[in-house]
Amino acid sequence: MAENGLWLIGLGPGGLDRMTVRARDAAVSANHRFLEGYTALLPPHELERLEEEIGPWQLMMRSMVENPDEILKLATSSKVALLVVGDPLQATTHVDLQLRCAEIGVPCEVVHGVSITTIVTGAIGLQSYRFGRQCTFAYPYGEYLPTSPLDIILSNRERGLHTLALLDLDPTGMGDGEQQPMSPKVAIDVLRQMASKTGASIEDWTVILCSDMGTDDANIVSGSAKKIEAITNGRIHCLVIPAELHDVEEVAVARWAA
Secondary structure: OOOOOEEEEEOOOOOOOOOOOHHHHHHHHOOOEEEOOOOOOOOHHHHHHHHHHHOOOEEHHHHHHOOOOHHHHHHOEEEEEEEEEEOOOOOOOHHHHHHHHHHHHOOOOEEEOOOHHHHHHHOOOOOOHEEOOOOOOOEEOEEEOOOOOHHHHHHHHHHOOOOEEEOOOOOOOOOOOOOOOOOHHHHHHHHHHHHHHOOOOOOOOOOOEEEEEOOOEEEEEOOHHHHHHHOOOOOOOEEEEOOOOHHHHHHHHOOOOO
C-alpha cells in the first residue's frame, strides 16, 4: 500500500463481522479514520464496537465530505480512511472524492463492500435482471414533495421491471444533524402523497419491506401498502415495488406475506 492517500472503504451492510479482510486491514493501517455518517448508518451496537475493531475514528457528516479540504490535506502526507456503510461508491459524493484526488495527485484506493443493492434482490427471491432504475423517497420539506420517485416506479412497472426504493435518513435534508431513518409508515405516506399528485393508485400494489438487511435482525415482509405502514419493528428499511411477478418469483415472494 502507498504511504499516503485516501482509502474509500466499504464496511459492508451493517455488521462489522461482514467486513472483508481487505477492508479491515486497510482501516487498521490508516493514520486517520473517518466514518461517513449521512448516506448510511451502522447499528448502535456495531458503532460501539468500531474503535475496538479498527482503532480511533471521527464522524464525518455531509458538509465535510462535500467540502473535503481537511481530509485531502491529510491524505497528501498520511493514510486517510473514509469508512462507508455498504459500498463506498454507491454515493456520487464519494465518486467526486476520487476525481478530486486525481486532480491534486493524491492516491485514492477503493475497497468495495457488500451493499443493499446487491443483497435485496436475491434475499427476496426476485430476478436481479428484472430490476429497473432505483429511486429514493425523501422526507417532505414543508409543502415540497418531489414526485420523481413515483415516476420512476411507474416507468419501471410499465416495462415489467421491479423498483428498489431507498428511504431517506435525514428529516432536515442537510446531512449534518442526527439521522432519523424513515419508518415504514412515513414511507407509505410519502408514496400516497406522490400518488395523489399524479392521479396514480397504489392501494392494490404489492409492496415488499426489507428491514436491517445484512444484519442478524434482517426481516422481509410483503403485503399491501396498508399492511406495510402498520409495521413498527426494524431500524433501517427499504421498499421494493415489484412489477408483475414471474411464476418462481411469485412463489418466492409469497414466503414473506404479512
